[in-house]
Amino acid sequence: MTAPAMTAPAIQVEGLTYAYGSQVAVRGVSFEVQPGEILGFLGPNGAGKSTTIKVLTGQLTPKAGVARILGRDVTLDDSEIQAQIGVCFEEKNLYLSMSGKENLDFYASLFGIKDFDAMAVLRRVGLAERANDRVSSYSKGMRQRMMISRSFINRPKVLFLDEPTDGLDPVSSAAIRKTIREEADRGAAVLLTTHDMFEADELSDRVAFINEGEIVALDTSENLKLKYGKRSIKVRLRDGDRVREEVLELGDPEAGARMAVAVASPDLLTIHTEEATLEAIFIQLTGRGLA
Amino acid sequence: MTGRPASRAAIIAAIVRKDFKEFSRDRLYVFLSALMLVFFIGIFWVVPSTVDESIVIGIYQTGIDELGMLLQQEGDESGGLELVPLASEEDLKGVIAGDLEAYRTVGGDIVTRDEEAGDEKPKDAERVRVAIGIAFPEGFAGPAASGVGTAVTVYSDADVPPEIQGAMKSLVRELAFSIAGHPLPVELPAADTVILGQDRAGNQVAMRDRMRPLFVFFVLMMETFALASLISSEVMTRTVLAVLVTPAKLGDVLAAKTIFGTLLALSQALILLVAVGALTAQNWSVLIVAALIGALMFTAIGMMVGAAGKDFIGTIFYAMLFVLPLAIPAFAVFFPGTASAWIRVIPSYGLIQTITGVSSYSEGWADVWPHVATTLAWVVVLYMAGLFVLKRKVESL
Numbered sequence: 001m002t003a004p005a006m007t008a009p010a011i012q013v014e015g016l017t018y019a020y021g022s023q024v025a026v027r028g029v030s031f032e033v034q035p036g037e038i039l040g041f042l043g044p045n046g047a048g049k050s051t052t053i054k055v056l057t058g059q060l061t062p063k064a065g066v067a068r069i070l071g072r073d074v075t076l077d078d079s080e081i082q083a084q085i086g087v088c089f090e091e092k093n094l095y096l097s098m099s100g101k102e103n104l105d106f107y108a109s110l111f112g113i114k115d116f117d118a119m120a121v122l123r124r125v126g127l128a129e130r131a132n133d134r135v136s137s138y139s140k141g142m143r144q145r146m147m148i149s150r151s152f153i154n155r156p157k158v159l160f161l162d163e164p165t166d167g168l169d170p171v172s173s174a175a176i177r178k179t180i181r182e183e184a185d186r187g188a189a190v191l192l193t194t195h196d197m198f199e200a201d202e203l204s205d206r207v208a209f210i211n212e213g214e215i216v217a218l219d220t221s222e223n224l225k226l227k228y229g230k231r232s233i234k235v236r237l238r239d240g241d242r243v244r245e246e247v248l249e250l251g252d253p254e255a256g257a258r259m260a261v262a263v264a265s266p267d268l269l270t271i272h273t274e275e276a277t278l279e280a281i282f283i284q285l286t287g288r289g290l291a
Numbered sequence: 292m293t294g295r296p297a298s299r300a301a302i303i304a305a306i307v308r309k310d311f312k313e314f315s316r317d318r319l320y321v322f323l324s325a326l327m328l329v330f331f332i333g334i335f336w337v338v339p340s341t342v343d344e345s346i347v348i349g350i351y352q353t354g355i356d357e358l359g360m361l362l363q364q365e366g367d368e369s370g371g372l373e374l375v376p377l378a379s380e381e382d383l384k385g386v387i388a389g390d391l392e393a394y395r396t397v398g399g400d401i402v403t404r405d406e407e408a409g410d411e412k413p414k415d416a417e418r419v420r421v422a423i424g425i426a427f428p429e430g431f432a433g434p435a436a437s438g439v440g441t442a443v444t445v446y447s448d449a450d451v452p453p454e455i456q457g458a459m460k461s462l463v464r465e466l467a468f469s470i471a472g473h474p475l476p477v478e479l480p481a482a483d484t485v486i487l488g489q490d491r492a493g494n495q496v497a498m499r500d501r502m503r504p505l506f507v508f509f510v511l512m513m514e515t516f517a518l519a520s521l522i523s524s525e526v527m528t529r530t531v532l533a534v535l536v537t538p539a540k541l542g543d544v545l546a547a548k549t550i551f552g553t554l555l556a557l558s559q560a561l562i563l564l565v566a567v568g569a570l571t572a573q574n575w576s577v578l579i580v581a582a583l584i585g586a587l588m589f590t591a592i593g594m595m596v597g598a599a600g601k602d603f604i605g606t607i608f609y610a611m612l613f614v615l616p617l618a619i620p621a622f623a624v625f626f627p628g629t630a631s632a633w634i635r636v637i638p639s640y641g642l643i644q645t646i647t648g649v650s651s652y653s654e655g656w657a658d659v660w661p662h663v664a665t666t667l668a669w670v671v672v673l674y675m676a677g678l679f680v681l682k683r684k685v686e687s688l
Contacts, residue, residue: 057536059688079538083296087536093529095309097316109305110537112297134316150533 008071010035010158010189011056015065018051025051027213028065033189035157038180040204040221041193042278048213049193050090053160056191057087069158083111086156086188090163092143096136100127100146103135104153111154118153124179125149126172140167148176152183159183159190165199177203197278207278211286221278228284229276233259238267247274302539306547307554313521314555320517324559327513331506332566338499346455347373349393349424349446351383352431375401375419380426380444387446393419422448423459443467501624503569504646507585508621508639510563512614514556515589515596519606522548522597522681531685541685545594545678552590557582569650577656580663581645588638588670592617594677598684620644638673641666 011033018026026048033039041049054060056067058074058081067074069081095103101118108116122128125145130138135146144167151159161180165173180203184190194200200207201221208218217224231250236243246262248255262268276284297305315321375393377383382403385391391403394416401419404410426444434441445459525531534544560582564570570578592613600606620640624647634640641662648654648662656663 059532059535079296079540082536082538085536087533089529089533091529093533095313095530096528097313098309102312106305106309107533107537110297110302110534110539112301112538154537 008035009033009068010037010070011039011191012068012071013052013056013065014067016052016055016062016067017064018048018055018060018062025213026055026062029210029213029215030065031208031215031218033158033191035189036184036187037205038184038190038192038203040200040207041191041210042195042197042200042207042282043193043210044195047210049210050162051213052210053087053162053191053193057085057160058082083154084157086151086154086159088147088151088159088161088164090166090193092140092147094135094143094146094150097134099132099134100138100149101131103146104150107150108153113154116153121149121153124152126175141169141172144168145172145176148179152179155186156183156188159188161190161192163194163196164192165194165196173199197282201278209282209285211282216285217281224278224281225275228281230274232274234272234274235259235262236269236271237262237265238269243269296538299540299543302543303547303550306534306539306544307551310521310547310551311555313524314517314551317517317520320513320520324513324517327510328559328562328566331509331563335499335502335506335567338497338502340497340499346423347375347419347421348459349375349377349383349386349421350427351377351380351424352427373419375421375424377401377403377424383421383424383426384446386421387424387448389448393421395419423451423455425459425463499567500651501647503564503567503650504624504643505618505621506563506567507560507582507646508618508643510559511556511585511589512610512618514552514559514586515593515614516606516610517555518548518552518590518593519596519600519610520603521551522594523600523602523606526598526684526688527601529688532688535685541682544685545681548594548681549587549590549674552593553583553586556586556589560586564650569646573653573655574649577645577649577654577659577663581642581649581659581666584663584666584670585639585642588642588666588673591670591673591677594681598681638666638669641669 009032011031013032014030016026016029017024029048029052031039041052043049051060055062056069056074061075070084072078072081074081095106098106100122104118104121105116108118119128119131122131125148127142127145127149130142135143138146144165148161148164151161159180164180165176168176177199180190180192184205192200192203204221206218206220207224209216217228219227233248233250233255235246235248237246238244246258248258248262262271375386375395377386377393378401382391385405386393386403390407391405394402394404394413396402396413396416402413402416404412424446426446428441428443431441431443433439443463445456445463447456447459531544535541561570561579564578564582592610596606596609596613599609616637617639620634620637620643623634624643641664645659645662645666648659
């Protein structure tokens with residue numbers, strides 16, 4: 001999960017600001033996403049994640065700043081941009097009276113895709129067997145998979161995924177994450193918004209923490225953990241009837257020797273790194289949780 | 292996977308196809324649309340196609356042959372009076388009140404029947420319904436001829452309009468003058484009444500023909516509900532946003548909704564017009580244009596209603612705010628005379644007048660073009676308003 005080599009950014013945002021009336025939702029946000037990179041936008045509800053996506057997909061016009069997709073200004077209402085992006089909305093906005101296949105066929109016709117194979121797309125998300133059933137009969141998880149499959153139909157160069165695994169069971173979530181990774185490996189730049197730190201940690205090449213409309217941290221998950229987490233190891237040893245914990249600071253010159261002793265000890269129970277979670281870092285930075 | 296981007300026309304066509312697919316799966320609106328068509332076409336063919344222009348008057352008079360002759364003469368001159376002589380004032384009252392039934396036999400005699408008393412229905416006799424009648428007192432001619440006052444009673448059913456009751460009183464006075472040998476001091480030209488415009492005496496517009504514009508209005512209205520429901524659903528479920536992040540633009544969506552709503556309403560209106568025999572070789576072009584303009588008008592309303600309505604009840608509520616005022620000109624057709632000024636400024640007035648004029652009075656382009664032009668101007672206003680409201684709604688999502 002290393003960041004791809006730097007090329008022209010697929011998404012380029014500089015000082016982006018958007019307000020709903022007097023309520024500022026996004027305040028001077030700047031970031032870039034390279035082709036093949038997954039940027040996790042991590043923040044609690046109302047932090048400005050979805051508003052950022054709406055601006056980038058042309059649904060909202062920014063009050064200030066510049067946003068470019070594939071080098072083109074998003075405010076230009078450019079069909080060329082729309083033809084190259086895929087969007088998975090947070091709300092499951094599917095045509096319920098139409099089947100899964102009909103939904104995909106309809107969107108494919110809007111993209112002008114000839115000989116579109118809806119079944120192949122549905123097969124990718126495990127919905128081929130229900131292709132001809134009306135979406136109204138789909139479960140919540142199946143609808144979410146439909147949403148994901150719809151965002152893939154034009155093999156987009158830029159993917160905007162707003163809470164893509166929301167409501168999915170762990171198995172389905174893992175399958176969807178695998179699919180998203182495949183899209184990135186194909187070369188798509190992915191902007192993934194989520195408040196699931198596990199998902200962001202597992203999928204994202206880099207993570208942006210957004211809070212109250214501002215990006216408070218942006219780096220790889222590993223760097224953030226290194227920067228904000230403790231560089232220590234917690235060793236648990238049996239001590240008679242009790243369990244004794246020992247914390248070894250990695251910068252401590254004696255830590256190596258103490259570690260060797262612990263590893264050689266027959267009383268050793270477990271060794272854990274004291275790495276911070278993304279959620280812990282977010283709380284540390286913003287004073288609030290991700291929920 | 293994307294090759295050449297879809298053209299605007301292809302995108303609009305795709306949205307229109309999708310809209311028809313969605314509509315065809317909305318059982319409620321498909322059922323209501325079909326029901327409305329069948330219902331109105333059925334009603335049209337059930338309602339009588341002719342108008343009975345004669346006024347039936349029950350008469351009780353005894354021993355006054357001169358009066359009988361005068362009454363007959365009056366009836367012949369008016370051409371619309373049918374006299375039903377009854378044997379007694381009680382019979383006259385009973386027939387008008389509905390306690391007795393009056394029948395005209397093949398020989399022209401009038402017989403009455405009391406059903407409650409178990410009277411047999413007379414054979415080969417035709418039922419005559421009498422709603423108003425005049426009972427002349429015994430020896431009416433004598434006092435009338437000598438100028439002495441005498442009482443004549445006019446009996447009337449409660450449903451008879453006051454104008455007819457007044458006409459009966461005038462008839463009685465005229466007869467009294469005639470019997471007294473005093474002609475009325477009024478000179479009338481050779482033709483009793485000068486008809487300005489087309490004289491439709493004997494050729495009145497039947498009730499069902501008057502109903503045509505109303506039926507067209509209701510069919511168009513039904514499709515307003517269907518379009519509004521579709522738009523409302525698309526707005527509330529935000530599927531329209533998913534369309535707008537593809538190469539489709541808001542203008543494409545609005546154009547598609549216009550085409551879908553207009554085609555839906557126009558097709559229904561045309562089916563109705565054909566089924567009720569309104570389209571002829573002479574008038575088809577005017578009626579099709581009128582139906583098209585009407586369909587556009589209701590499409591515009593559907594856009595506004597769809598943008599405002601949040602559910603079925605909300606859609607119906609907002610639709611009614613528009614539909615009820617627009618229905619007034621359609622109902623006004625049933626009332627003779629010129630429509631009030633305020634009715635004439637209702638957007639649907641010109642549409643109703645066009646359909647009425649063309650389908651009921653054989654009018655053509657030359658006669659109805661002012662109505663067509665006025666309606667078209669209203670459609671432009673309403674359509675712009677519809678586009679504006681729906682555009683704002685989608686942009687606010």
